[in-house]
Amino acid sequence: MSQRDWGNGGYYQVGTSNTWVAWLSFPTPDGGHKRRVKKITEPNKKRAKIRCETELKHLQRLRDEGIQPASGDWTVETWIRHWIDTIVKTTRSPGTVDTYTQRLGARIAPALGRIRLAELTAEDIDRWITQMVQDGLASSTIKSHLTVLRGALDVAAKRGHVEARIIQGIAAPRQARGTIRKLPLTLEQADAVLDYAWDAHPALAVAWTLGLWAGFREGEIAGLRWTDVTPPTVKIRGQIRRYTWEHGCGEFTNGRWPCCRRRGASCPRRYRFLPPDYDAVHIRGGLWWAPTKTVNSNRDLPMSVKVQEALVRWWPIQRQLWDDPTWVVTDPKGQCAIPAKLNDWWKKDLAAVGIDPARRSLHAARGSFATFLLEAGVDQPTQVGLMGHSKYQTTELYITVRDEHMAEAMSKVDQLAKPPAQIGPPTTP
Numbered sequence: 001m002s003q004r005d006w007g008n009g010g011y012y013q014v015g016t017s018n019t020w021v022a023w024l025s026f027p028t029p030d031g032g033h034k035r036r037v038k039k040i041t042e043p044n045k046k047r048a049k050i051r052c053e054t055e056l057k058h059l060q061r062l063r064d065e066g067i068q069p070a071s072g073d074w075t076v077e078t079w080i081r082h083w084i085d086t087i088v089k090t091t092r093s094p095g096t097v098d099t100y101t102q103r104l105g106a107r108i109a110p111a112l113g114r115i116r117l118a119e120l121t122a123e124d125i126d127r128w129i130t131q132m133v134q135d136g137l138a139s140s141t142i143k144s145h146l147t148v149l150r151g152a153l154d155v156a157a158k159r160g161h162v163e164a165r166i167i168q169g170i171a172a173p174r175q176a177r178g179t180i181r182k183l184p185l186t187l188e189q190a191d192a193v194l195d196y197a198w199d200a201h202p203a204l205a206v207a208w209t210l211g212l213w214a215g216f217r218e219g220e221i222a223g224l225r226w227t228d229v230t231p232p233t234v235k236i237r238g239q240i241r242r243y244t245w246e247h248g249c250g251e252f253t254n255g256r257w258p259c260c261r262r263r264g265a266s267c268p269r270r271y272r273f274l275p276p277d278y279d280a281v282h283i284r285g286g287l288w289w290a291p292t293k294t295v296n297s298n299r300d301l302p303m304s305v306k307v308q309e310a311l312v313r314w315w316p317i318q319r320q321l322w323d324d325p326t327w328v329v330t331d332p333k334g335q336c337a338i339p340a341k342l343n344d345w346w347k348k349d350l351a352a353v354g355i356d357p358a359r360r361s362l363h364a365a366r367g368s369f370a371t372f373l374l375e376a377g378v379d380q381p382t383q384v385g386l387m388g389h390s391k392y393q394t395t396e397l398y399i400t401v402r403d404e405h406m407a408e409a410m411s412k413v414d415q416l417a418k419p420p421a422q423i424g425p426p427t428t429p
């Protein structure tokens, strides 16, 4: 059956209101058909008819090209949810799905969510960005919100749900002056926080050692299993991630979920979609053990003396505390540690030894390791490999060139400039 056999559709006025509806039947995959509509608000009868004709032609063109018009009543929120739920979910990592969903809920939906997609204007977006700047959001945060909106609108424009020119004018605000860098710990500070942790809670001393002296990410610290510890190397194969539960009760329509609960975690039919090739293992609650971020993150690290000592010291202590230890680092109950909690404990430990925790998250321990590598004179390709990166540009972001290191470099230049030592006894004129 050809597309044309589905009829030419039509349009009508709703009662005596200003609302007009253009409609056309589309074939459905199951062999049936579904009527798709486009609503128009127009008080002038003549103009309404012209606009309906245009809408009808647009629908016919979509049908001829075999494109299903998504529901004509998309709002910004329902559209972005649909986009995340179908396109993002199948093309990006589960972590990205979570980030995008979080951005949608935090800033996009409250400001723009209820606007009909077809009625969204560039000025709505301008006002939204201005509001975020006024609320004092970092430009990097604003940019990450824009990434989500732009991504969703790009697809919407290709399908004719919004006009392409809306997206073209979106501009990210400039970067605030004085970029905020993470601060690495000095050798003395690293020793101080480790000494403190060994006395206070040895499991965390192991965690901090893995960060400071092997450059582990938070999730990698929590995800290290004893089976990964194979002297003389330690294998990094996965990380602990927290994935957000999704609603399994149906589609988000009219500003709510069928179960009437807001959070996916409270949905009676909650579930979590993970790609089939994703070897994630469910631990408990929202916690999963997931494969490392990239192929390069999958790495076998030679054990440094610091790491070796820490593991040797920790092993018998853990044996005394808990019976079945899968995880190297555990929370106070002997369970798999939650990365975000590790970060809280890390900051408390820093404060306990008089180090300001601002700009020194647990991720800064990884930055300290990168900085130590530079100060030890390790070459760039090896730095990249040990950090689990694919290119030096990423490693560079973790490295801080400290004043002491620059002074040392300058003294090397001085050495070079020194006159050569005289050979043999001084000659007398």
Ligand SMILES: [Zn+2]
Pocket (backbone or CB within 6 Å): 247, 248, 249, 250, 257, 258, 259, 260, 261, 267, 268, 269
């Ligand atoms: Zn639900």
